[in-house]
Amino acid sequence: MAAKDSLQKVTTGDLGTGGTLPREMFDEFFTEVQENAELLDRVRTVPVGQSDTRIPKIGVGERLRRAQGEDSTQNESGVNTDYVDIDCEKGSVYWSLTRETVEENPEREDLANTILSLMSQQWAVDTEDLGVNGDESDADAFINQNDGWLTIASARGMPTYSHTDGSGNAQPVRSDLFHNAIQTMEDKYERMDPIFVMSNSQVQQYSFHLTERESGLGDSVLFGDSELTPFDYDVLGLPTMPDTEALFTPAQNLIYALRYDVRVDVLSESDETFDNDLFAKYKIVGKDDFEIEDENAGVHITDIAAP
Template sequence: MDNQTLMKQMHSIQKAGNNVTLRDDNARAFWLDQIAQAGTLPKLGTYFALSGTGSIDSLGVKSRTLKKHQGAATTADGTDIAEEGSVPFALTPLYLDTWIENSNTFYTARTRGQDVRQALLTLMQQQYAADTQDLAFNGDEASSDKFLKLNDGFVKQAKAFGTNAGFSKLDVAKLPTIQELTSFTAEIEPRYLRAGQYHWFMSQATAIHYVNELQDRNTALGDATITNGQLTNIGGYGVEVVENMDNDVIMFSTYENFTLVTGLNVTLTTAAQDSVAVAKQATYHFMLEDVDFVIRNKKMVGIVTVKADAGK
């Protein structure tokens, strides 16, 4: 793409403000394209809400529901295979407003062969996806940090479950050994372990800790796997390294149990160029979406937290 084409496209964006609200199918496609920019988000469950508040079905099914067919004497009384009803959600409107320098836009458009508008959207989607993943796991409405307090993430929700209703929780003074993690998986009821493909969710630093533990062993025990220098398996379950996840927590669950709930509207606005934009040599952009984070079945999640006072 030559400079003349880039300048013409940029001029058309700067000439007048653009305000677009994507709905339904377009909003769904935009959201899926957006979260694909993050490492873990596209692997999680996604639910498109029709309203700001509501509920989604819990994961899991009842066991031992089969019955013997009695021919004409069979009673069609039906069997309720729903496990737990539903889990509530409440969407939070979150926006990203940013100044994007013209030079960054030109570089991105030229190297990727995109037009200017697509380059701008890509830059915004990347940042929104990174922040959404950060908030999805680390969000805490009780935090004093203005970003983290936007919404409760999966870690905060899991910690709040406590030890009731079959919930699996382990508080330790230091990161458990690989053998201890393998034993921890037995805390999850077997029927839930069979209900989906479980993974360990942890930070990069925590994963490196276990890589070092494995390398310090005299012999391999077969309870963990390193592939190309990366920890990929513990106790027969895959390892998902989550960017920006806290180092003092490990979660054990399925991808589907961690669900991103989003609304059907996406608002995109590019402000018309003014004296401030000229001085900055940049364009101002605004993106608004509604988001919530839901754990669909508390019995299908385990959490290990490292606390300095644990065991005292």
Template sequence: MTNVLSNETLIKQMNAILKAGNNVTLRDDNARAFFLDAVASAGTIGKLFVHFAKSGTGSLDKLGVKKRTLKKHLGINTEDTGTDIKEEGTVPFSLVPVYLDTWIENSNTFYTARTRGQDVRQALLSLMQAQYAADLQDLAFNGDESSTDAFVKLNDGYIKMAKASAEVKVEGTKLPTIQELTAATTRIEPKYLRQGTFKFFMSQATATNYVVELQNRNTALGDAVLVDGALRNIGGFGVEAVESMENNVILFTPYENLAVVSGLSVTLTTAAQDSRAVAKQATYHFMLDDVDFIIREPKALAYFGVNATPEG
């Protein structure tokens, strides 16, 4: 049963936090917990590969392991040559410092605390985590350092990287048909198709395009599946509808191939109450983290996009 806190208790908790402000740097386990709790609240990014970096630059192992590593045992004549099971090669990362500063209304804090049976500090943290997760997922897919948009240019995301490096690229003046999507999956080498659970990543609007295509067919071809009106499967592979993902772009790859790299520390600051906070009836919060987004193996990736103008 949810523990309902009284308004008096919530106000006392809020005042204790705001009396002199609050500034804390979460390290190691606490920072990892904060980050993992945050991404878990987002629809897609919590399913991706997460790596916690020990420094601002470094590298990740590429997706996959070597095949056919078994050897015949020769008894006492067996040599301890060993086999490195990791796939050859690594992919570099470079963390980018990002911050979130936000005003959270007192009414939202109290509502969240009461409905979840949390104290005020937990409620504020969960509200910040939800905002951070939404922004992180948006940036992870749509980021483009060449953009003039202050948010988008923070870091390159999966779409931009995929367009530049994907093993399979399909571009045209309109979205590919379901049959064209299915056919393109065969262009990924079988050894990479075995490396994880491949999905078609797309926005909800793009997925709706294929729902319409299916509904307009005279007969079903068995190459796609609708469940309760939602697109769930194309050519035997699941569909991941990504909130905030750019429309008219599709990525075909396993969850494990899209990596989110985070630093080992997260700084959280709550400002002391001043006249501005009183006027707003809100609290001001600042969060600092370091992140990067990595595609671990371009050979396990297909990119589908729509050109603004016809080719040629």
């Protein structure tokens, strides 16, 4: 059964103590979160059992092969056994459903379960937004829930490429941006298939730039016959990515951790539901975190001119 189909059929009877999703339903929820967010579908996603925990590094770009003599055990000396610290923060998606909406909709009571699926999709979209833009020092109540990958990259000193001219002026997206970012990254990380992550607007701007060139590539891009793969690297455009920044890193270097105990609260009998004639009130509550395994395995691109 597909994750989305299963979640559309969630009822209060399916939930564990305190509204916690059973393990198999959590797995389906987690899968749907990934599938409804482009970047989350490519990063390293890790379900965890505790808010404060550690997960093993996968050794992005590291040499793991070691010599092994006959009739001897493998020598693990020097193999990466470090860990990434995870510190999950609580977040929620909250909504109400009026009785008229249920009674006047052909789906009637099934509508509540369909909306639950839609809200899990909203969790995915909001989570990806927070994963990109999160900054605990920001005044905005959404942004300061957790530090996202851009904030972590800046705080940890990820190698930076400033896309400016000799006078320090921000420059538009051109092929030199991709070339210079690639040259900034250590060679050993390039075998991990790094990708460029930038805003949809900048991807469109670069596509338009290519169509202005009198070449076969320009025609292919214009008619949608060619994907953008500068120097044979994928480019992922996101609506939540700032226009002035981009990342060049292996997708698996970015980590999203979610605690198993995702909770779905359904309140159908209360003074508020009675007074406002509500069918029910709903809330999805989860604890998650974003991390970067190796800050050196990437390039933080800054000072890109707005399209």
